Amino acid sequence: MIIDIHGHVSSPAELYAYRSILTAGRGAHGRAGIKLKTEAVLRAAERHVGLLDRVGTDVQFISPRPFQLMHAESPAKIVDWWTRATNDAVAAQVEAFPERFRGVAALPQAVGTEPEAWLDELERAVLELGFIGVLINPDPAEGQELGIPRVGHEWWYPLFAKLEELGVPALIHAAGCRSDRENYSEHMITEASRTAISLANSRVFEHFPNLSLIVSHGGGSVPYQVGRWRAARYLEYTQVEAYDNKDGEAPPEIESFDDSLRRLYFDSLVHDRKALALLVQTVGADRVMLGTEVPGSGSPIDPLTGNQYDDLTRSIQSYDWLDEADRALILEGTARRLYTRLPRSGR
Template sequence: MTTEAPTVDVHAHVLLPQVDELVTGLPGHARARELDARRNGPDALAVSGAMIRDRITALTDPAVRLARMDAQGVDVQLVSPSPSHYHYWTDAPMAEKVWRLANEATADHCTQAPGRLRGLGLVPLQHPEQAVEALDHALGQGLAGVEISSHAPGRELSDPAYEPLWARAAETGAIVFLHPFGCTLDERLDRWYLSNTVGQPTENAVALSHLIFSGVLDRHPGLKIVAAHGGGYLPTHIGRSDHAWRARPDASAGCAEPPSSYLRRLYFDSLVHDPHVLRALVETAGADRVLLGSDFPFDMGSDDPVGALHAAGLPAGDIAAIRSHNAADLLHLTSA
């Protein structure tokens, strides 16, 4: 790090070919790819394939990553596995192989530049009984926490089976990065890349609502959950949730306070692609709860996350908090 206040990007990905090699050829892998194809549609798959091929070195080569970071003015990245590595379709033995390999490979990638790269591992949401072990393994590799999707097949994040995971994450101070992969609206979003542009923020909003309304954040106030994509639609539409909480006993049965109050217990990245929405997110959640995020190096990310932050016209103190201080505190960074 070259500045007293390092610029920290908390939303950046690494592609792990060894994880793909591990699952390729398994019957469940073929079914998962078929589901992904149905959800995205042929046009999106064709564009995404070319995009990944064009950016493969940035996703896998630490030297290329560091050069791109320098060009962006980013000092530190929090690197998480590509969400395509979740593989929540795997059985228990294969799931353990996936998260162990993903954790170790991500840690190895980050050790190539220990002052500039921090990492996140994976936990198998489809096998909650393994989740605490997987989190501990990630932390044991020197990773800062884990990345999870918005749900697993047949389980929402409000499922009681995840209580040990939330408790352990709160106890250890681990970061839990909430990044959806795939939207259950399926073929309704299979054109014009709606699977991502509409699907991702929808999944973010649903997942966060499960955490809020079920009381997970009441029971585990120390949880450090970082929501990708600015938390999706929820922060800018939280008034409807508050109204339901006040108007309906079924909506207020699980959480102790109005839903909007919990936004100040969560963290959000800044990747909302609109300065007006970023200002609204800061107003709703607080500048101390927003972190710089780029979705490096994917095409739905920002090639200039610092510039996008400045475009929102926020006060200088808020910009400094979002660009640096909030993430530095979460990651326990020290200046060089």
């Protein structure tokens, strides 16, 4: 079986019309809500299922579309209402195609709120809707400099504690972007890079040893720039200790950056065969899971190969240096191990 851990909901236009109503009225007209008709959900997701068939994916984990999450909007109540509506839309698509999809929840990460405020919706999604994972936006301010701590900071610990309690993994994925410096796609890769480095240099996994965090889009630039972070770890902890040590004793042993990085997991969503190979070789096959976003930004045809950019299963199956056991981990095994709420057998 082939499991894709990174996909997003395909919903009818009525869902996004509801978003427009919320942002236009800023909650003045109340929550109202929306109930998507089953026929509309089926029509919206039919093409999605066809694309999964084309690339050979059996089951995909779907979440709300990140760039639509509007975490930087105000007041916070409309972010909460919208998050609940989009999670309900994901649940509707899972219900319409129960053999093909599993739900991953968004959180109401409105600017000005703290992680404790997000936990009710997390519990609802997992315990009532049956979702198996959660999406975390590492920058709810959407590119604005508003002082929100990076993901390795203790500010995030209440969320991590609840994730560990519920036994659900989190896919870390940036949402919208309001910065003049970069567009949405650029911001997404920037935040993936910042998050991987922040977590690797943090004490998060000392406090939450059973927490499973997955950095989307292959960890951004980290695999490509890993030598810089190896050197930074050496300079920060080793050379300074040796310089200050007057007795000439060996510096204390420290964890290498590579070992710290391997406390994280990564999806395969880099849209390039060589880049994906570098990721697997850098962090290990047991730390990478198939994630494609099909249908998404990589669905156009690559003129060099004649295949979709996000047909990453084809790349994984083509690596002659990857043995069958490691290939199976990337395509199914590690996802089954981390997502403990996924049925143990079948779909």
